[in-house]
Amino acid sequence: MAEAEPVLSVRGVSAGYGETTVIRDVDVTIERGETLVFVGPNGHGKTTLLRTISGLIGASTGTIELDGVRVNGVRAEDRAARGLLHIPQGDHLFPGFTVEENLLMGAFPRTAWRGRGEALDRVLGLFPTLRDRRSQLAHTLSGGERRQVAIGRGLMRDPTLLLIDEPSLGLGPMIVETVYEAIGQIAAQDVAILLVEENFTHIEELADRVCVLEMGRVVRTGLPAELAADDTIAQSYLGVLEP
Amino acid sequence: MTDLISILVSTVVLGSIYGLVAIGMTLIYGILRVLDMSQGSMVMVGGFVGWAVMTSAGLSPLIAIVAAFAATFALGVITQLVSVQPLLGKRGVEFEMITFITTFAVAMIIANLALQIAGPSQRSVPPLVDGSVELYDGVSLSYQSMIMAGVAIALMVALGLYLTRSRYGMAIRAVAQDLDAARLQGVPIRRLFPIVMGFASALAGIAGVFLAAQYFASPSAGELPLLIALIVVVFGGLGSLPGALVAAYAIGLIQATASTLIGTTWSLPILYGVILLVLVVRPQGLFGQAREVRL
Amino acid sequence: MTARPTALRATFTPTKVAVSVALVILAALIPFIYPSPYGIGVMVTMAILVVLNASWNFLLGYAGVWSFGHLALYAAGGYGAGILMVHASFGVVPAMLGGVVAGALFAVLLAFPTLRLYGIYTSLLTFAAAQVFQLVIQNDDTGTTGGAFGLPSVDTLFGSLDPLWNARAYYWLYLLLAVATVAFIAWLVRSPFGLALRMTRDSLVYASARGIDPLRYRVAAFAISGALAGLAGGMYTVFNGSIAPNVMGLTPLSIYVTMIVVGGLGHVSGPVVGTILISLVQQALIDHPGAQLTVLGAILLLIVVFFPRGIADQAAGVQRRVEAWMDEGDDDDDRHEPVPPGPAAGSRA
Numbered sequence: 098m099a100e101a102e103p104v105l106s107v108r109g110v111s112a113g114y115g116e117t118t119v120i121r122d123v124d125v126t127i128e129r130g131e132t133l134v135f136v137g138p139n140g141h142g143k144t145t146l147l148r149t150i151s152g153l154i155g156a157s158t159g160t161i162e163l164d165g166v167r168v169n170g171v172r173a174e175d176r177a178a179r180g181l182l183h184i185p186q187g188d189h190l191f192p193g194f195t196v197e198e199n200l201l202m203g204a205f206p207r208t209a210w211r212g213r214g215e216a217l218d219r220v221l222g223l224f225p226t227l228r229d230r231r232s233q234l235a236h237t238l239s240g241g242e243r244r245q246v247a248i249g250r251g252l253m254r255d256p257t258l259l260l261i262d263e264p265s266l267g268l269g270p271m272i273v274e275t276v277y278e279a280i281g282q283i284a285a286q287d288v289a290i291l292l293v294e295e296n297f298t299h300i301e302e303l304a305d306r307v308c309v310l311e312m313g314r315v316v317r318t319g320l321p322a323e324l325a326a327d328d329t330i331a332q333s334y335l336g337v338l339e340p
Numbered sequence: 341m342t343d344l345i346s347i348l349v350s351t352v353v354l355g356s357i358y359g360l361v362a363i364g365m366t367l368i369y370g371i372l373r374v375l376d377m378s379q380g381s382m383v384m385v386g387g388f389v390g391w392a393v394m395t396s397a398g399l400s401p402l403i404a405i406v407a408a409f410a411a412t413f414a415l416g417v418i419t420q421l422v423s424v425q426p427l428l429g430k431r432g433v434e435f436e437m438i439t440f441i442t443t444f445a446v447a448m449i450i451a452n453l454a455l456q457i458a459g460p461s462q463r464s465v466p467p468l469v470d471g472s473v474e475l476y477d478g479v480s481l482s483y484q485s486m487i488m489a490g491v492a493i494a495l496m497v498a499l500g501l502y503l504t505r506s507r508y509g510m511a512i513r514a515v516a517q518d519l520d521a522a523r524l525q526g527v528p529i530r531r532l533f534p535i536v537m538g539f540a541s542a543l544a545g546i547a548g549v550f551l552a553a554q555y556f557a558s559p560s561a562g563e564l565p566l567l568i569a570l571i572v573v574v575f576g577g578l579g580s581l582p583g584a585l586v587a588a589y590a591i592g593l594i595q596a597t598a599s600t601l602i603g604t605t606w607s608l609p610i611l612y613g614v615i616l617l618v619l620v621v622r623p624q625g626l627f628g629q630a631r632e633v634r635l
Numbered sequence: 636m637t638a639r640p641t642a643l644r645a646t647f648t649p650t651k652v653a654v655s656v657a658l659v660i661l662a663a664l665i666p667f668i669y670p671s672p673y674g675i676g677v678m679v680t681m682a683i684l685v686v687l688n689a690s691w692n693f694l695l696g697y698a699g700v701w702s703f704g705h706l707a708l709y710a711a712g713g714y715g716a717g718i719l720m721v722h723a724s725f726g727v728v729p730a731m732l733g734g735v736v737a738g739a740l741f742a743v744l745l746a747f748p749t750l751r752l753y754g755i756y757t758s759l760l761t762f763a764a765a766q767v768f769q770l771v772i773q774n775d776d777t778g779t780t781g782g783a784f785g786l787p788s789v790d791t792l793f794g795s796l797d798p799l800w801n802a803r804a805y806y807w808l809y810l811l812l813a814v815a816t817v818a819f820i821a822w823l824v825r826s827p828f829g830l831a832l833r834m835t836r837d838s839l840v841y842a843s844a845r846g847i848d849p850l851r852y853r854v855a856a857f858a859i860s861g862a863l864a865g866l867a868g869g870m871y872t873v874f875n876g877s878i879a880p881n882v883m884g885l886t887p888l889s890i891y892v893t894m895i896v897v898g899g900l901g902h903v904s905g906p907v908v909g910t911i912l913i914s915l916v917q918q919a920l921i922d923h924p925g926a927q928l929t930v931l932g933a934i935l936l937l938i939v940v941f942f943p944r945g946i947a948d949q950a951a952g953v954q955r956r957v958e959a960w961m962d963e964g965d966d967d968d969d970r971h972e973p974v975p976p977g978p979a980a981g982s983r984a
Contacts (some may be wrong), residue, residue, distance in 0.1 A: 173524060174528050174530075174604050177524050178526040189520060191517040191522075192518075193513070202514050205507070205511060205525045205526050210507055221449070340561055359843070374700060375759075377756070422940070427939070433943045433944070434699075434754065436701075437754060437755070438943060440701075441896060444797035444889065446891070446932065448889045448928050449928070449929050453927040453929055456929070460916045547789075557943075570762075570763075578755070611765050612767045615759075615763050616760065616767065620748045623752055
């Protein structure tokens, strides 16, 4: 039986903004159904990495492959059409759209569009608060509601690779539970996930592997339990307190 | 009273024509973030196509409108591909300023080519439809005016429906709100942009046929519509379609009133005065958003 | 050696000064090589435009203000000087100074409404203001400005000389003014004022954090730019003996924008390169006046799409790459030739 290509293969990638290089020589591989979590200090390139993979930023060196196909020159909108789904930091909702319209945009690709009715029902079922607010304009929602819409929008289609940037940022614990339940459901469907997160409680259950990104470089990779046992990392990034 | 009716009639006619050009312009700004200075040329080209079809070829006004639509749509697409598309995502350039200049350059080229090919003289164009209805004491409303207003309003309504009810219409509205988010949902912006600009230019082209029928076709026929379109879109709020619609009739009203009561020479300075006032006091216009305007 | 201020030192490096002086001397000799009053007249106009375009480039490229009403400042200076001469019997030089002041005043007037406006809105406001200015003058029946027909019978200089020497005199005087303007701007952009100004252009947040008040700098930039534009206007009026509202039209606007953008926004040499280049193109097309705007428009488009930062920027890039290549060569030599110990090594000081 032939070995399947990794869903995502990033080799030697550097990227940044203008003259500034933020991530350097990064290697990442994600197999089908795997959940990989990136941790590390703020401002050290986790968001930049996701934006480079999704195509919002161009990589200055290295290769990025989706399902074995090189996508370096492929634009973000085309990568999205190929099954890459990026839920960015800061939500990026469409402020003048209602909750429902925002969610429907998640089903924009033609194949997803046909099933949008069902998808909408499914997502509103996952996030009951949104069901009550479906005709409300996005810019009037609270932070937690906005995050639910952002995640929900990502659930409107079936991606092959899901990039999520700090889903629990700024949220209260109850909503974080709801959000991670949804992410767990996606993970159960064999979707490859690259998650950037600070909240370790959920990382341990969800992650197959954890990578530490420091100063734009991958400095450590391993199983969640290994990294949790490593005191320096545990305290700095994972919020695990010394017993 | 005669004056009032006359003003209202002018308002409807002018407002509908301005609306077509302004809606195109504000659509282009909202979606592409380009202040398209070539919209005036599209009006001019539309007028010439209308003249050519109706006068030279002697075909019906309907064909003239369709031909003008097609010609200016193509021209708009080409303009976008040449003067906007290559600048998308380019580092080290101020996109909005540079595209202001490049679309301005395209307008320069088109106007000058028209001058070379057609000569500076004004070409009179037969009215689309003959006949009129007398409204009140010598003030008549021509059937042509009614048709123009009707077509303009119908087009604007159709556009509104498309934008709110269709998949790509929603995608276009999404792009106007958050480009990156739209891209991440898979919206093919590089294919969308030329089409949006083509369509907006085509609206101006149709306005051009109307203007030519009302007045005449000439290579310089695009200058005034461009300036007035700028005034209308700023008044309504750059990027806002309802704003452009309302502002078009408002500006039509102001111009009609000024022309009737004070005389045509002062109508343009007054309009400019209005726009300067708007830019100083409330630059986001009627329906624009303040946060996008201030430094 | 006395330490000179950093800005002066950076601007007037020996190479640059030498090259510039050589070019200026060459330029000054041209009226002897081509003794034609018409040809020299064209170059006089180029000198006027260099001053105008340099002033506009300062505002547009260095201060980052998207002002498209610059021709109103040009006209303000030109009409200012003209009116002072015709109605107030000023002499030529005082009148031109009056033009400078007029340009600066109008510019400051224009600056205030744009203070808080984001890019494109500034363009619209300045554009509209310029249109209004033009319309007001065109419809002026009072005789102050001469309305649409223009202000005639303005005094000129060097009237006693024959046409050839008249043209040459104008040329050398205006060449001097143009060189002075460009040198002034070259110094200004590297001075603390210029650096702060560029900071407000590139990053307002950072500038404010450094205690730089962007508003004051913008007004100052407008004033300086307006003063120089007013100077150009005065130069125009004095040379032509008249001025009319069509100096502000869309056609001149298109041409001058082309000159600045093709030359290179935000480069001191940009306006010079652009003005000369485009003027040459215009002269080449002198027998096909109709094609002029089409060709210029096409050039503008091509340059913007392929070299959006203009020719001067391309040239600077090439220069950088050549220098880097030459430096590379030096490194290689060092690596491949082992330095022998002893006196030879010591002499490599």
